[in-house]
Structure formats: structure tokens, C-alpha cells
Amino acid sequence: MSSVDKALRILVHLGDGPASLDDLASALEVHKTTVLRLLRTLAADHFVHRDGAQRYHLGARLFELSSRGLDQHEVRTIAAPHLAAFNAEHGRTTHLSELVGSEIVYIDKLESHDHVRMASRIGLRAPVHSTAAGKVLVSDLPPAELERVLAGTGFARATPNTITTREGYLAELARVREQGWAHDAEENEPSINCIAAPVRGASGRAVAAVSVSVPDIVMNDDALLALVPSLLAVTERISGEHGWRPTPRGHP
Amino acid sequence: MSSVDKALRILVHLGDGPASLDDLASALEVHKTTVLRLLRTLAADHFVHRDGAQRYHLGARLFELSSRGLDQHEVRTIAAPHLAAFNAEHGRTTHLSELVGSEIVYIDKLESHDHVRMASRIGLRAPVHSTAAGKVLVSDLPPAELERVLAGTGFARATPNTITTREGYLAELARVREQGWAHDAEENEPSINCIAAPVRGASGRAVAAVSVSVPDIVMNDDALLALVPSLLAVTERISGEHGWRPTPRGHP
DNA sequence: CAGCATGATTGCGTATACTGCAACCTGTGT
DNA sequence: ACACAGGTTGCAGTATACGCAATCATGCTG
Known part of the structure; x- marks a missing residue:
């Protein structure tokens, strides 16, 4: 040692x-x-x-370096006021995450207005295969990078709902690409549902994901899914400010 | 090395x-x-x-440890919603700081609503003798600790206004004790004025300071001083939630 | 006050982790 | 193919990290 x-x-x-x-x-x-x-x-x-x-x-x-390090994530600065407004309006736990290696890292978090809080925190890493944010970020990778990430993913089971095969995950990624957002129905943590949408940069690639996580006891899955349009709206706003331009066909 | x-x-x-x-x-x-x-x-x-x-x-x-480390500062969690409301109302750069050794450390920061931003950040340390927050925290120390802090203070000049003698600083501390808040008139940084008030814990001792810093070009010193009553009100609210009980004579 | 216990700190000799050299690998450009 | 720039690996020498043993500091108890 x-x-x-x-x-x-x-x-x-x-x-x-x-x-x-x-x-x-x-x-x-x-x-x-x-x-x-x-x-x-x-x-x-x-x-x-x-x-x-x-x-x-x-x-x-440590506090100083963390603050400096997080400031180097430009999308975080841009997203902050939008996420604050989104959180003020919906009062749900909201995360901003990025893909780092074969995992996602939470780089911002806005707390739920409920007394029931989530145990996540800025700096925590999570698997790409069982999180909505992970699905969003991986679904937009070019093929070589997708292969690299898949190679580094163990598809470990976290709950009875976790997708545990490469094939299953690829099918889910296709779904995410089609609908433009992702869903995690108690796949990462029991009793926690999550939706996520991509934040895009000037290249058009997803550079971050905004996700909303809610315990089932607070809000059922259907009610959470009703937030998808708002989520897509806020991620589009952030993306626009981050240099993204919709393609002439419009966004998915 | x-x-x-x-x-x-x-x-x-x-x-x-x-x-x-x-x-x-x-x-x-x-x-x-x-x-x-x-x-x-x-x-x-x-x-x-x-x-x-x-x-x-x-x-x-680093982000994770910083987040965990800051969570260990209980006063920060308690103060956060109050500081957010104060900042929403006044739109000025607001810091929460603690005394660490012979310096203050900023453990929370809320940004100004102006385009002129301050270069401070969470985790930065600052001298006790030239900052309003430092004056507030040191003015409430028991004599042995006051001596220890003074012994570790160089009274370095930062601006023409900086207090650079032990005697001058002690006189200023007496003033702060008397009025219950502190002021820094371009003593730490040129063109930056600052006011600060103490957050007290169950022991009645100041455990943190809330400070408001403004560049002179944005707001003159007199206008900043007009914020003192609001500042005292918010620090009293935070103190109350942190277990502080005013003495029967009331607060200063 | 003296003695004791606990926890922190220091000096010393030596084992081991650290270091940099030299060679090799990888990717890119001409 | 060659050159260049940047990253990586193996090896041997040695500087540094390590733990023992002693000392220091503090608080408690009789």
C-alpha cells in the first residue's frame, strides 16, 4: 500500500x-x-x-478544489438557473449528470421539497445500464464509444427490474433514441422511479442528462411520467444555451 | 518533497x-x-x-468528499434555505463562513444577481482581521481562544483601510460586540465593502457568520449598511433554528 | 498533589516504496 | 517508411516512509 x-x-x-x-x-x-x-x-x-x-x-x-472542478463543467453553470426554476416548480429531486468512463457522475443536485430525501449526492457515480440518465447518455454515443462503454459495463442486477443483458440494454437504448427521453422503473433502486432527458451541446451530442427521481411512496410512476414534457422543455432550453441547434428535421 | x-x-x-x-x-x-x-x-x-x-x-x-464534508457543517444545512430567501430578496453576494484555525473559511456562497461577480468561492480562506465575517467570529471568542487566534494573525495589510495592529483590531472587536454586527469598508479588497452578522448555536456562541459583500461600483457603502437590519433578522432566524435562545436581556 | 491512563508526538535505524533512466509503444503527420 | 510527440513499462539504486520505543501533554482520580 x-x-x-x-x-x-x-x-x-x-x-x-x-x-x-x-x-x-x-x-x-x-x-x-x-x-x-x-x-x-x-x-x-x-x-x-x-x-x-x-x-x-x-x-x-477539498471544498475549494471541488468548487473549481465543478466549475470546469460548463454545462453545470449553464443549467443551474434552469434547474433551480424547474425544481422550484415541480419540487422533485433533480440531478444533472455526465458520462465519465463507463459510469455516470452526478454533477449537480437539487433537493426534493418533500421530507423524503434521496441518498444521492454530487460526486456519486452510478451505473449506466440501470439509470435513466445513463440510458440517455449512452444512447447517444457514436458506435466505437458505445462499444467501449458496453465493454466496461457489468450489467449487474440492482433490483428485480434491472436490465441485465447487453441485448436488453441495446433494445432499451433504441427505445430511448426513438422517444428522446429515458425511464428507469425501479431498475437502479427499489421503489425509486426516474426519468431523464439529454442536454446537447454545439455538436448535437448529448453532453449531460437531467433526471428527476421520485420514491414510489411520494409519487407513482404515472405521475412521474407526466413530467416528461416539462423535462424535455427544460433540457431543450439548457441545450440551446449550451450551443445546441436543432437539426432541420426538428428534435425527436 | x-x-x-x-x-x-x-x-x-x-x-x-x-x-x-x-x-x-x-x-x-x-x-x-x-x-x-x-x-x-x-x-x-x-x-x-x-x-x-x-x-x-x-x-x-473530490466532489463527493466535498459534499460530505460540507454536510458535516450542520449550520450550513440549516442556513441554506434562509440564505436562499435572503439572496432572492436582496440579490447580493452572500457568504456563510466559519472560523477555522486563525482564518475564516467560506462554507456556502450565494451569487449576486448582478453581472459583476465576486472571485470568492466555497472553500476559500480569508483573514479574520480584514473581513467583516472574521471580526464577527473573533469578537465572540472566549479570552484564551481570542489570544490563540490573535497570536496566529499577522495583521497583513491588504488595502490602505486594513486594520494592521492588534490594538486597532481589539478596538474594532469591541465595537462589533457592542453593535452586534461588523463592517469591512474596503479593508480586505479594494472597492469591496462587506457587512456580517453572527449565527449562534445552543451555547450562545457565534458558530458561523453571514456576510454580504458588494463592489462599490454596484452599491455604495451607505446602501449596504441599510441591509444590516435584514441581515440581523436572517441570522437571528438561522440562530433560532440552530438551537440558540436569546438571553433574558434580549440580543444586542 | 501524585500517580495513572490515554492519546499525541518525536527520534532513530532500516526496509521498502519511490524514482528516473532507458527502452518501448501508440498515434499522427509528412 | 520515418520522425516526432506523448504515454507506458521494467529495472536497479536509494531516498523516503515506516514502526518501535521513548517521551510529552492532558485529564481524571484518590
């Missing part, structure tokens, strides 16, 4: 909450002298912060 | 934008073999992501 690995594991562990030197040494099964030295290095550049009670916390540098 | 240092410097460098292996090796003056190995380690746990064009980007893990 490299020292860089250990330092990163310290950061990941502190994501669960503040910890003492001893806590960290035990949790990581690394000698506390080693942990102290790593913490010293991390603290020197503000990646961690030690408080008056000798507890270590994730530090300001 | 330790390998952990190098890895962290890679992350900091990528905060400025995506970079290739060669870019990073040159910028850090580290052999590219070493950089490649560090990038491998960072990528394995998603701290960085390499795209199809061999460019490295800050990765999802």
Missing part, C-alpha cells in the same frame, strides 16, 4: 465524519505514527483540519 | 483546469514517470479522471 493510497483513504474515511488520530489508525489498520505524518502533510495544504479537540475534519482545500 | 505532497499538488494544479501528463510533469517539475504513477493512484479511487484525449480532470471523488 502506497503512502498516497493511505492519504487518500484518510480523506475518504473523514467523509464519514470527524475522527481522532487513533480512530483513523484503527479504521485504516495503519500505525498511528504513519497516520500522524500523513495527516501533517494533508493539514499543511488544508486538505484536512484539526480542531481544538484533536479531531480531524475534511478541510477547506 | 514527499509523494503525498506531489499527489496533492497534482490535485491543486488540476483545479486550474484539465491537463495532460506532460503539462503536469512540467508544471510540477517532477519526472513524468513519477507523475504517471501518482495519477494512476489518484485515478484508481476517482480523485482524478482521464478522458479520451488523455487529459486529466479532477474526479468525482
Whole structure:
């Protein structure tokens, strides 16, 4: 195990909450002298912060880098006011995600107005085959990239509804291309339904997806599907601002 | 230079934008073999992501950890809807900050509705002696902690208006205690004025500060000071929700 | 106040992880 | 085919990371 690995594991562990030197040494099964030295290095550049009670916390540098990193995702900046308005109007958990490698990453999230919240968060990764956003992003890939992503996808079953074969997924992608949006009916998480639509850039390619996720106990699937026109409208607005021009045949 | 240092410097460098292996090796003056190995380690746990064009980007893990880290600042969650409403009403750049060591750290930011934006961001640190938020947080410290913070403060001049002596700062802190809010008249940045008020917790101590910053060209200092009552009202609301109970004498 | 327990910190010798050289691989352009 | 630019791999030397043992700091108890 490299020292860089250990330092990163310290950061990941502190994501669960503040910890003492001893806590960290035990949790990581690394000698506390080693942990102290790593913490010293991390603290020197503000990646961690030690408080008056000798507890270590994730530090300001992480917040700063995250903020800078997210700012590098231009579509996020453009989408933000539109998503805020969409969320203000519909009050549902709304995500903006991008395809990264063979997974999607949530790069923005607007919370539901309900007391029932979703456990997702900015920075979390999710599988492409079982999420509506994943389907939207993958359905628009050129063939070579589609192959690459499919090769990196395990089609792991998350729920009884998960699509678990390449063939099944390709058929679903064709459906998504046809209708211009995607649906995930308890395929990624039990009791959670989701719809998603693409945000396009100047090249016409989907560069991000906007998705709306709702627990079944809050809103049934049919009611969620009624949001598709609004979702398509907001993604079209964002796309337009991101340089997308509809082809002369109009959008799907 | 330790390998952990190098890895962290890679992350900091990528905060400025995506970079290739060669870019990073040159910028850090580290052999590219070493950089490649560090990038491998960072990528394995998603701290960085390499795209199809061999460019490295800050990765999802940073966003996730930042999100988790900020969630550990309970006052931020409580303050968020109140700050959003305050920002919707006044349209001025609004920050929530905490005292960390001898500096303040911005843990939330709401953007101005103007086209003139501030260069601050979540995660940035700022000096306590030249910021209104810093004055608010330090003015409420118990004597031993006040001494510790003052000992760690260089009173560096940022502008012609900066308070640069311990005595001057102590006098300003007394003023802040008296009036219950703080003011920074181009003390931290030229042409930027700022007001701040404390958010208190169950202990009655200031645990965070809400501040409003405005460039002089957008709003003059007098107009900014007119926002003090609204600022005190919102901080009182947040404080109440954070467990604060006014003392029988009422608040200052 | 002294003693004890707990947790944090430091110095030292050495094992191992890190490092850079040199060679190789890949993709692109002429 | 060759050249160039950028990325990647294997190897051996050594600088750095590591853990032991001792010390320091703090808080609690009798």
C-alpha cells in the first residue's frame, strides 16, 4: 500500500465524519505514527483540519478544489438557473449528470421539497445500464464509444427490474433514441422511479442528462411520467444555451 | 518533497483546469514517470479522471468528499434555505463562513444577481482581521481562544483601510460586540465593502457568520449598511433554528 | 498533589516504496 | 517508411516512509 493510497483513504474515511488520530489508525489498520505524518502533510495544504479537540475534519482545500472542478463543467453553470426554476416548480429531486468512463457522475443536485430525501449526492457515480440518465447518455454515443462503454459495463442486477443483458440494454437504448427521453422503473433502486432527458451541446451530442427521481411512496410512476414534457422543455432550453441547434428535421 | 505532497499538488494544479501528463510533469517539475504513477493512484479511487484525449480532470471523488464534508457543517444545512430567501430578496453576494484555525473559511456562497461577480468561492480562506465575517467570529471568542487566534494573525495589510495592529483590531472587536454586527469598508479588497452578522448555536456562541459583500461600483457603502437590519433578522432566524435562545436581556 | 491512563508526538535505524533512466509503444503527420 | 510527440513499462539504486520505543501533554482520580 502506497503512502498516497493511505492519504487518500484518510480523506475518504473523514467523509464519514470527524475522527481522532487513533480512530483513523484503527479504521485504516495503519500505525498511528504513519497516520500522524500523513495527516501533517494533508493539514499543511488544508486538505484536512484539526480542531481544538484533536479531531480531524475534511478541510477547506477539498471544498475549494471541488468548487473549481465543478466549475470546469460548463454545462453545470449553464443549467443551474434552469434547474433551480424547474425544481422550484415541480419540487422533485433533480440531478444533472455526465458520462465519465463507463459510469455516470452526478454533477449537480437539487433537493426534493418533500421530507423524503434521496441518498444521492454530487460526486456519486452510478451505473449506466440501470439509470435513466445513463440510458440517455449512452444512447447517444457514436458506435466505437458505445462499444467501449458496453465493454466496461457489468450489467449487474440492482433490483428485480434491472436490465441485465447487453441485448436488453441495446433494445432499451433504441427505445430511448426513438422517444428522446429515458425511464428507469425501479431498475437502479427499489421503489425509486426516474426519468431523464439529454442536454446537447454545439455538436448535437448529448453532453449531460437531467433526471428527476421520485420514491414510489411520494409519487407513482404515472405521475412521474407526466413530467416528461416539462423535462424535455427544460433540457431543450439548457441545450440551446449550451450551443445546441436543432437539426432541420426538428428534435425527436 | 514527499509523494503525498506531489499527489496533492497534482490535485491543486488540476483545479486550474484539465491537463495532460506532460503539462503536469512540467508544471510540477517532477519526472513524468513519477507523475504517471501518482495519477494512476489518484485515478484508481476517482480523485482524478482521464478522458479520451488523455487529459486529466479532477474526479468525482473530490466532489463527493466535498459534499460530505460540507454536510458535516450542520449550520450550513440549516442556513441554506434562509440564505436562499435572503439572496432572492436582496440579490447580493452572500457568504456563510466559519472560523477555522486563525482564518475564516467560506462554507456556502450565494451569487449576486448582478453581472459583476465576486472571485470568492466555497472553500476559500480569508483573514479574520480584514473581513467583516472574521471580526464577527473573533469578537465572540472566549479570552484564551481570542489570544490563540490573535497570536496566529499577522495583521497583513491588504488595502490602505486594513486594520494592521492588534490594538486597532481589539478596538474594532469591541465595537462589533457592542453593535452586534461588523463592517469591512474596503479593508480586505479594494472597492469591496462587506457587512456580517453572527449565527449562534445552543451555547450562545457565534458558530458561523453571514456576510454580504458588494463592489462599490454596484452599491455604495451607505446602501449596504441599510441591509444590516435584514441581515440581523436572517441570522437571528438561522440562530433560532440552530438551537440558540436569546438571553433574558434580549440580543444586542 | 501524585500517580495513572490515554492519546499525541518525536527520534532513530532500516526496509521498502519511490524514482528516473532507458527502452518501448501508440498515434499522427509528412 | 520515418520522425516526432506523448504515454507506458521494467529495472536497479536509494531516498523516503515506516514502526518501535521513548517521551510529552492532558485529564481524571484518590
